Amino acid sequence: MQIQIQEAVNQIMSAVASNQVNVPLLQPILDLVAQIPMAGFLVSFVLWKPFFAALICPGLSTLGILLLVFPWVERKLCGRIQWRVGPHEIVWWLGGLPQIMADSVKFLFQEVIVHKDADRPYYLQFPFLSFIAALLPLLFISAGNIIAIETPYAIQLMLALICLFPLFILGLGWASNNRFSFIGTVREAFMSFAYEIPFIIAVLAMIVLYGTSNPLQMSSTGGLLEWGLFRNPVAAFTFFVAAAMATSRLPFEIAEAEQELAAGPHVEYSGISFGLIYVMCYEKAYILSGLMTILFLGGGSGPAISGLGDLSGAVWFLAKTVVVMTTLFALRTIYPRYRLDQGLKIGWGAMISLSLVALALSVVIVLVQGGIGGVEGVV
């Protein structure tokens, strides 16, 4: 019995050891730690690629830091663009960073109020469920060559999970039982149909173009001109606008519409449940930007940073993702909010046409470049 357990442990150990994140810069420290009995195993487990991906880089830790920092980045960026530079008087050299702490503390310690008309179980469940659903696509995002679950259907799975987000928003809007949240919910439903189809077709165009939907193979195509952005700019544009619609941020903040609906689906929420919903749109933006980086910006490709080894790709991936996210957030300062009918018109009109054009463009490129064989490779 003991021998069997020993063998199983050894098997796991060797599996873990064979698939490590290789960071030459940290190797001396890791060698030191490896001599400590339990710590060595723990560290090697953390550095096990799937676990590292899920827990640290593109996964939970990175997401957490981005969620913490990005509301601040957004505020500062919008402030600069809109001539509201600050703070000037109180600890100006920190640039308002303590606000992050204040926000977190506020969200954590505020009372979660469940008003008496709300559908209590769903009202309390949906914010947490939606947060979990928004986490799942992270498993299929590859940062360089670090990925949690490697499957040939990664992009499709991500699409399916991303299209799950609106469902939870509909759920929490319904559970709030408030007229504002009802209107916001209906708007969210309208908008989700309007952007999802062009979104899916744009991604499909890229899958056709690459002939694969494995993010590792997509991002390994190096070179600037090999980026999806330059190979199929129409798809890139469509994807970007669809991502802006999906995050329901300012140019397409139709469901939340501060001026009309207070906060749309989540008027009634407070405390940590509001915090989760508030943070969810940043989470969405992160996932969509990550997907955009993989599909259009060459993923983690870039000149290797010496000493970082496998992390070099992750650093490039994160840098590109942050740029895309920042661009997404900067949109709110450039464009005013569209009305619902305008949003629907954009989604069902221009966006669908553009996405179909993108798909056609991809097919033409594949046919020209690879002949009939290229298409067979896709199928």
Next chain:
Amino acid sequence: MKKVSVSEQGLVEKAKRHAAAVGVAMKESVTPLTATVFYPRERKKMPDNFRGYLLFDPEKCINCWECAFICPANAIQMKKAPAPNNRFYPTVDYGKCIFCHFCIDSCSGGALRTTKIHDVAYREMGEMLTLTEEMIEPPEIIREDKKSVEYEIEKDDLHLKRTREVDGLFVEPTPPVEIPMVSQCVDRASCLGCRVCEEVCESGAISSSSAEGVLEAEGVLRMKIDIEKCTGCGLCVKECSMQILRLVRRGK
């Protein structure tokens, strides 16, 4: 029914405008302009006709009460000066003042004048009633500013221009424009010949025609106004019992 229509732009024009908007956003995110004036450390440069704190010069006041009459907020009350003087001077209640500066416009002697002071603090409401003697000298000012700031419009964009100079808060009062007036009888037929205007005239511009030995046919005195001597003080206009005298602009 008329509908407001938006001018249609071509695709190229639209794309250009989008690009311009994105370009502005990118430029601003790197080198943001700002409209903030760091007030105690720098001051906005005010124009010379800025409507600020009022100063008063009793030497020039002619006690006409015009400021108190015209004040729409009823902030100006006339207070009697102590015994040897016995004249009435304005006091301003800054709790009521709306800074319209009608008082300055109406001041014929130029006794009231404006300053660029716009930041006076009071400890309590009562202090806001500023007495005449407090209006002669400007309030105590602590200047912390080293720079002055001006807004300038450059290429359809607002810019802050900072200069290393301390802007003066006091404005030289523009001397009141004197409009030369002259007294004129508008209805000679109604004149009673009471000679009140002749008695009241300090410059001796009004004389009864009888002095020259000319009586009109009805045996009524008619007054004669010497335009050259008349100073346009308006005393005769005020005193005329028939109200037939008017002040008119000289030369008309």
